[in-house]
Amino acid sequence: MKAVYLEGIGKPLALIDTERPVAGPGEAVVQVKAAALNRRDVWIQHGRYFLKEYPAILGSDCAGVVSEAGAGVDPAWVGQEVIVDPGTGWGSNPRAHSADYKILGMPQPGSFAAYVKVPAQNLHPRPPHLSFEQAAALPLAGLTAYRALFTKCQLQPAEKVLVTGAGGGVALFAVQFAVASGAEVWVTSGADEKLEKARALGAAGGVNYRRDGWSKELKAHTGGFDVVIDSAAGEGFVQLVKLAKPGGRIGIYGGTTGMIGHINPAEIFWKQLTIYGSTMGTAEDFAGMLRLVNEKQLQPVVDMVFPLEQTEQAMRYMEAGRQFGKIVLRAGGE
Incomplete structure (x- = not known):
């Protein structure tokens, strides 16, 4: 063969x-x-x-x-x-x-x-x-997105979700799954055309993280997020902590931009944030992911x-x- x-x-x-x-x-x-x-x-x-x-x-x-x-x-x-x-x-x-x-x-x-x-x-x-x-x-990307969103971050309908790096496979599944569950989804990307494509998938909006003040722009539009799904880490993670609402959950499944920057611990404990590491998933996660895809006819x-x-x-x-x-x-x- x-x-x-x-x-x-x-x-x-x-x-x-x-x-x-x-x-x-x-x-x-x-x-x-x-x-x-x-x-x-x-x-x-x-x-x-x-x-x-x-x-x-x-x-x-x-x-x-x-x-x-x-x-x-x-x-x-x-x-x-x-x-x-x-x-x-x-x-x-x-x-x-x-x-x-x-x-x-x-x-x-x-x-x-x-x-x-x-x-x-x-x-x-x-x-x-x-x-x-x-x-x-x-399989791998859908499973990773499903576990980060639902098993770890326990996403609920009508919550606000930020997905970083819209364009990659896991990020786009996170967008599609969150939209299908009834969440209000926002995205970041380094390319404006990818932001437009994410909107076509049901995202409410997005910002280009290459622009100065991108996190302040997001905060002004949304007021913050209940759930953040991130694959980049790096210095930008500091801004994700700031964007998380009190009681918010951050799911991180990658680290493409390297070590996480300097975070003020008070931003985490005073807002009662939870940060989850997540990758791949269990057989039950995989079955749940397929059920969602079939029920919502996601492509x-x-x-x-x-x-x-x-x-x-x-x-x-x-x-x-x-x-x-x-x-x-x-x-x-x-």
Whole structure:
């Protein structure tokens, strides 16, 4: 079968021929119709991920058709169109994952291939209103957004939400999920055109964080936020603390701009703020995310679709940060 191969840190991705996986007990093999990129894949290529097990076949997200069921797996799965939960080994504590938690794409071979082997318990029917490309965009980013918003920050209808960095996959899912739940959603972005696109998804408004006084502008428009969902951290996090209302909750799932700046502790304790770290999620979070997508007929935003053989170009496109939504690969046969 065809697969995208990463030989080592800093190496370009290459399309190779390799053996098709075989389902073991409790496992299934999925013929990949579409797979999606995540920032995690770029980190792995650059050696910035906490696991470093090379060579590797990357890819955490996929949608496809079950081609084989292993011993103990209901054979009715064969031929079913599915989406895959990429996480295994979360453990018994729903508040935090165990040391055994793993995500498809490292260390086990991932979805940037014609076929991928997964635990059968991680299979879910593909949402029928979504194409394979749209469904493939959901798993990791949708799961992260859902857990940060609902499991951690306990978002309630009619609350005001700020989502930073509108344009990335997780941020856009956070916008869509919060709008669907009845919240008033505002966004930030470094590009005015992305602010306009976020409004088209239902955001009430937004500001360009490259403008001086952006946080004061937001405060004047909104009065502050009950929930803030952030992936940037860095010096700007100070302003997010200021923008949070008394009793507010801040969910942080990334740190693209580095270490958090100097925060006045009184801003946190006097306003009774709660700051949550969150990433990925449990099997229950994944199921809840799919229920929301199906009930509200939500459609992931897909920015660009590349053929599997252009995965290296897709990675550089992601690294440039110009996308609005998910970047997807279309797998085309053996």
